Amino acid sequence: MSPCQLGEASLRCADTLHWDHGPALIGAQVLVSLFLLLCAWGLLLGKRVALWATVAISGAAGIAVAVRLLTSTPAKTFPASHGPEALMWQISGALIPLALAAVLIWQRRAFPPRPRSGDTAQTRKRAELLRLNGTSLSWMAGWSGNQTFVTADRRNAVAFRAVGGFAITVSDPFGAGDMSTGSRATIEEFIAYCDRVALQPVFYSIHDAAAQHLREAGWSTLTVAEETIFDPANFTLSGKRAQDLRTAVNRANRTGLRTRIASWSELPLRITTQITNISEEWVANKDLPELSFTLGGLDEMQEKDVLLAIVLDDEDSVLAVTSWLPFFSDGTIAGRTLDVMRRRGTVPNGTMEYLITSAIQHFAEEGLARVSLSGSPLAHTTDAADSTLDRLMQLLSRGLEPAYGFRSLARFKAKFSANSEPMYLAYRDPLALPAIGLALGRCYLPTVSARQLAALLRSK
Numbered sequence: 001m002s003p004c005q006l007g008e009a010s011l012r013c014a015d016t017l018h019w020d021h022g023p024a025l026i027g028a029q030v031l032v033s034l035f036l037l038l039c040a041w042g043l044l045l046g047k048r049v050a051l052w053a054t055v056a057i058s059g060a061a062g063i064a065v066a067v068r069l070l071t072s073t074p075a076k077t078f079p080a081s082h083g084p085e086a087l088m089w090q091i092s093g094a095l096i097p098l099a100l101a102a103v104l105i106w107q108r109r110a111f112p113p114r115p116r117s118g119d120t121a122q123t124r125k126r127a128e129l130l131r132l133n134g135t136s137l138s139w140m141a142g143w144s145g146n147q148t149f150v151t152a153d154r155r156n157a158v159a160f161r162a163v164g165g166f167a168i169t170v171s172d173p174f175g176a177g178d179m180s181t182g183s184r185a186t187i188e189e190f191i192a193y194c195d196r197v198a199l200q201p202v203f204y205s206i207h208d209a210a211a212q213h214l215r216e217a218g219w220s221t222l223t224v225a226e227e228t229i230f231d232p233a234n235f236t237l238s239g240k241r242a243q244d245l246r247t248a249v250n251r252a253n254r255t256g257l258r259t260r261i262a263s264w265s266e267l268p269l270r271i272t273t274q275i276t277n278i279s280e281e282w283v284a285n286k287d288l289p290e291l292s293f294t295l296g297g298l299d300e301m302q303e304k305d306v307l308l309a310i311v312l313d314d315e316d317s318v319l320a321v322t323s324w325l326p327f328f329s330d331g332t333i334a335g336r337t338l339d340v341m342r343r344r345g346t347v348p349n350g351t352m353e354y355l356i357t358s359a360i361q362h363f364a365e366e367g368l369a370r371v372s373l374s375g376s377p378l379a380h381t382t383d384a385a386d387s388t389l390d391r392l393m394q395l396l397s398r399g400l401e402p403a404y405g406f407r408s409l410a411r412f413k414a415k416f417s418a419n420s421e422p423m424y425l426a427y428r429d430p431l432a433l434p435a436i437g438l439a440l441g442r443c444y445l446p447t448v449s450a451r452q453l454a455a456l457l458r459s460k
Contacts, residue, residue, distance in 0.1 A: 225375025
């Protein structure tokens, strides 16, 4: 008798425990398999409901098989004619699902939920921590697309964007702790969190204190920008450096231009409509979409604590607009950071210099301790590239310069002060540098197609 005939005969044995393999059971098995795949995807995303659903279905399946085995006679359950393979197969049908449920319960802390940018509790906590202590870019934590990690003690937070398996921070930690020390404990807790949820942490746009701690921990750092930041009380229009600023201010005064500083909600509709038109015109004239991540746009200008500085002519026409983000120290606004810069295409030369100069003087009168003109992304790239990421960022800088003018923007900001502080990117794995560069590109241009970007880079 052939092996197939032996198997067919064994299935007809009256003393063997049979499992119904009809269409209904097969359909149920397919549905359960699809459900388990859905649960696996939910576990990858940190969904707690997926964890407990997997535990429930695995436990139920294991218990069902075990009950059926235990309630059947040994002769039917383990017929001697079938050998040890049948014994192992039937026992494993109960043990494997039960073992899976037990492991998931035991290791449930390995599946913490990833914070989402729209999570209500996280949003409230982030807003609270942002108004305690932060650095010049901390306000960007609340922008669309960014997520927030909050420490276990709920005192500090790190904002990041998850792209391509990386958790790329917006800037330094913020919250109740002393940000000048780099918030070492917060950084270490964030790194541990990223390791648990299978994200590679990358610290971007961080300042020297945080970068120094990461260097001591064995990380590599790369300067990605120079931030122009200074005390507005020390700002002056005297000296050779400020010659262009003096000229711009004098020309504006002669032509009757004036500035107004207010939040979006405080401005009349006729003004905000003009600002919207200017912004849309600026975006329409670009070959690529508007940048995001650490660069705001029209939506970010409308936030409650953001101030707008505008230039008006004698007919109340808006010629140029800038937005200024707050950053806090001990619960009060300690400084402002320049974000959006937009102007009409036909405005006289020097209008933007006049507007920023007037805003700085206004902040000095308010008694603010710091004014940041922010850093220019991808502008700090030298001809001598020291690493793969250096070379990739240099390529991106050259390719995007005609569309966005990062380097010319950096030179423009240097007119206002010689004081600058480096901003760093810190990474742990040098082998991941090319992927980090691409992930950063996706942070700034999430909607650009690969063909658009490749065509632009090839043309430079």
